Amino acid sequence: MLTRILQLSALVGMLGGLCLGQPSPRQRATHVIVIGYDGLSPRGLAEASTPNMDRLLAAGASTMTARAVMPTSSSSNWGSMIMGVGPEQHGITSNEWQPDKYTIAPSVPGPAGFSETMFSVLRRARPSAHIAVFHDWKDFGRLVEPDVPNHISHEMGPRLTMRKAVDYFKHHKPQLLFVHLDHIDTAGHRAGWHTDTYREAVELADQLTGDLVKAVEEAGIMNQTAFLLTADHGGIGTKHGGETMEELLIPWFVAGPGVAKGRKLSQPVNTYDTACTTLALLGVTPPSVWICRPVAEAFAE
Numbered sequence: 001m002l003t004r005i006l007q008l009s010a011l012v013g014m015l016g017g018l019c020l021g022q023p024s025p026r027q028r029a030t031h032v033i034v035i036g037y038d039g040l041s042p043r044g045l046a047e048a049s050t051p052n053m054d055r056l057l058a059a060g061a062s063t064m065t066a067r068a069v070m071p072t073s074s075s076s077n078w079g080s081m082i083m084g085v086g087p088e089q090h091g092i093t094s095n096e097w098q099p100d101k102y103t104i105a106p107s108v109p110g111p112a113g114f115s116e117t118m119f120s121v122l123r124r125a126r127p128s129a130h131i132a133v134f135h136d137w138k139d140f141g142r143l144v145e146p147d148v149p150n151h152i153s154h155e156m157g158p159r160l161t162m163r164k165a166v167d168y169f170k171h172h173k174p175q176l177l178f179v180h181l182d183h184i185d186t187a188g189h190r191a192g193w194h195t196d197t198y199r200e201a202v203e204l205a206d207q208l209t210g211d212l213v214k215a216v217e218e219a220g221i222m223n224q225t226a227f228l229l230t231a232d233h234g235g236i237g238t239k240h241g242g243e244t245m246e247e248l249l250i251p252w253f254v255a256g257p258g259v260a261k262g263r264k265l266s267q268p269v270n271t272y273d274t275a276c277t278t279l280a281l282l283g284v285t286p287p288s289v290w291i292c293r294p295v296a297e298a299f300a301e
């Protein structure tokens, strides 16, 4: 009899899934902060003293073998991270790409003519959502639909970029805040990946990350805020853009409400999964044309 009841309930469950289709993901966080560190490799993170990142790492779910997309250039990877698709779909195959200058057309043009970003998807799902972007590399700006974020600005240098982001957070408490820091990549190009100069750049990034965490704590909304920390690519020698594991592997970690504490992810994570996971944390269904998946293994339930 018990077996029969279990069979019946399994059947009802299956039918329910078929009839109702994909439910919207449950909203886990009211605020999501994504920090992207240009050129931060897993090895670079391991070799530096990073107490603030370590704290988030211990509090959340992480992998040090997440993958960038090919080519391991900045634009193709920042694009993938926020557009939920890879270069084959968004067509951003080099830093030469411009919204009106490319050789590979976007498979599904979004509202601005290029592949839609997670900022635009959130704006459509939640018209009143507060969205802010601070980027330390000027060319990041062209990857975002101009009229979508409430605020988007290019700031000069990591300290000013984070200071502006922290001030903005204190005043507006955006639902989605994206901060791009460029200086680790700069250190890699100038002195070499995994040199002392590079390590010092990682340690500065950690201090600045701590400033933002502190602002969230002081605002009293740490328990509603998820942090997702990652990079666009690693590096080797003084370069990236090539085909080595040192360039391909990136750190990826998330911490906050509804996220498993201290879980080492065993499933593969690709950089475009950041877009799906960010939206999933906010309870927003990703567009069906995206190829990313929310990193479900990172969620506590």
Ligand SMILES: [Zn+2]
Residues within 6 Å of the ligand: 038, 039, 073, 074, 075, 185, 232, 233
């Ligand atoms: Zn880069």
